[in-house]
Amino acid sequence: MEEAAKAFLGRFMEEFPAALQPGDALPLSPLSRSKLSLDEVHGESLELGLRLLATRNAPPVLSTLMCQATLSELLKCDLSPFYCPQEDEADQEDQQEGVLLQSEPTQRLFFNKLREVCFTWYQNLPPLPAASTRFLLCSVHAIRNTRRKMEDKHVTLAEFNQLLGLQDGVERAYYAVFDGHGGMDAATYAATHLHVTLSQQETLHSNTAAAFKMAFSQTDDMFKHKAKRERLRSGSTGVAVLLQDQSLTVSWLGDSQAMLVRQGQAVSLMDPHKPEREDEKQRIEDLGGCITFMGCWRVNGTYAVSRAIGDFDQKPYVSGDADCATIQLSGNEDYVLLACDGFFDTVKPAEVPQLVLEALQDPGDPEGAEDEESEIAAGKSIAQKLVTHAKMAGSNDNITVVVVFLRPPKLLVAEDTHTVVKEAESGL
Structure with missing residues (x-):
């Protein structure tokens, strides 16, 4: 190093x-x-x-x-x-x-x-920190697809503490996907500022969910001033994950999603904000707004998301208040996946574990090799294969997928092989 x-x-x-x-x-x-x-x-x-x-x-x-x-x-x-x-x-x-x-x-x-x-x-080179003790191989792929512009942004920050000057001894990593609409300004802004704002919250360690909610709110307020002075009209959904100690906190606005896979099984982390979701529909109607169907459900006949950064012409109907959830990690989690609606519109969360496993087992990959570089190469190709699958399944939208492995990919393949053998033996 x-x-x-x-x-x-x-x-x-x-x-x-x-x-x-x-x-x-x-x-x-x-x-x-x-x-x-x-x-x-x-x-x-x-x-x-x-x-x-x-x-x-x-x-x-x-x-x-x-x-x-x-x-x-x-x-x-x-x-x-x-x-x-x-x-x-x-x-x-x-x-x-x-x-x-x-x-x-x-x-x-x-x-x-x-x-x-x-x-x-x-x-005089200062001491460089040792590598993280947590296995955080990250696979990322993003495509414009058939859309005229690429309006997605993503952030992968395994070195969260080092970048933001945190020295409290708590190991952290941050990952996020932002799906812009009406331009990429809001998505770019959120990708630039949300993690910085999050790091400045006093409750970051004691109440990460509260810190995330405040960070989203402050980022939205900051973008409002920029949008006003530069006459910007865009918005962005967003989903962000902070791995901190032995916990995972997810925070989101809109329909970009994060999901966890534990021992080959999908674990639900969140419920995306869509206008047709009953509580979102009720919230909007209580404010005097309405939900109408125009090819898809839309807020006041405009946006197809009910919460977002930006979209100030439809605030408070399109809310800037994020939701959060925290789960404790036990060490048997395989990976966490973040993606925009361009992925989840054609791929159900329940399908993800098998798709990832098949991609890892692809004989075209060097996964079978024993050296570390081969394993990393295999893991990093996963997001690209997932994006290709979503496109082939009919997605025309921008697609971004981030897969953060919490255990080495070769262990996932080995455990699946062991399970298949045991099932075959029990069948005999």
């Missing part, structure tokens, strides 16, 4: 030998091209740093540690030179969210701080 880290740091210094000057273009475009709030600096800076380092194949743990260290240095700086001037009353009204910063100069400063961290660490 240290050798790979030093090699990367050396390459980065060679590529960027000098700091960026005012007016110089950033190596990558920031998410916000004009303005961002102080609350958005955390998420957008980390996103820019992670994206920049990922394109240069930085080791994941090194990447997250560098971004966190750089953000800490950035927040020590005087950012007042980057404050946006209040030009008129409308602009002043926009600043109900607080101070707005010029985005590109702020992110240029972040990049220069990242470069300084790189040079410092090349001279």
